[in-house]
Amino acid sequence: MELQEEIVVRSDKTLSQDQEWASGGEELAQLINLINARTSLADWRCYCYHHHQVLAVMLVYVVVVVVVVVVVVVVVVVVVVVAVLLVVAVEAEVAAAAVVIVVVASPAVVVKVVVVVVAVVVVVVVVVVVVVVVVVVVVVVVVVVKVGAHV
Numbered sequence: 001m002e003l004q005e006e007i008v009v010r011s012d013k014t015l016s017q018d019q020e021w022a023s024g025g026e027e028l029a030q031l032i033n034l035i036n037a038r039t040s041l042a043d044w045r046c047y048c049y050h051h052h053q054v055l056a057v058m059l060v061y062v063v064v065v066v067v068v069v070v071v072v073v074v075v076v077v078v079v080v081v082v083a084v085l086l087v088v089a090v091e092a093e094v095a096a097a098a099v100v101i102v103v104v105a106s107p108a109v110v111v112k113v114v115v116v117v118v119a120v121v122v123v124v125v126v127v128v129v130v131v132v133v134v135v136v137v138v139v140v141v142v143v144v145v146k147v148g149a150h151v
Helices: 002-100 102-150
Strands: none
16 A cells, blocks of 8 residues: 555656646747747848848949940940041041042042941950950859859
C-alpha cells in the first residue's frame, strides 16, 4: 500500500512538473515567435537596405550612361562641324578652281566633296555605334553582377 501511495505522490509531482514545463514551453514558444518576428523584421530591413543599395548603384550607372551619351553627342557635333568646315573648304576650292578651269576642276572637286562627306559620316556612325555598344554592355554586366550579389 505504501508503495502505491508513493507512486501516486510521485506521479502527482511528475504531473505538476509536466504542467510547469508545459507553461514554460509556452513562454519559450512565445519567445521563439518574438525572436522570429524580430529576425524577419531584421531580414526585411536588410533586404530594404540592399534594395536601396542596388537602386543607388543603378542610379549611378544611369548618370554615367547619360554623361557618356552627352560626351558622345558633343564629339559627334564636333566631328560634324569639322566635316562641314572641310566641305566648305572644298567648296571654296571648287569656287577657286571653277574660276580658273571650270570643266577640269569640277569633277575632281565633286569627288573630293563626296569622299570627305562619306568618310565623315562613316567615322561618326562607327564611333557612335561602338560607344553605345560598349556602354550598354558595361552597364548590363555591372548591374547584373551587382544585383546578383545583393539578391
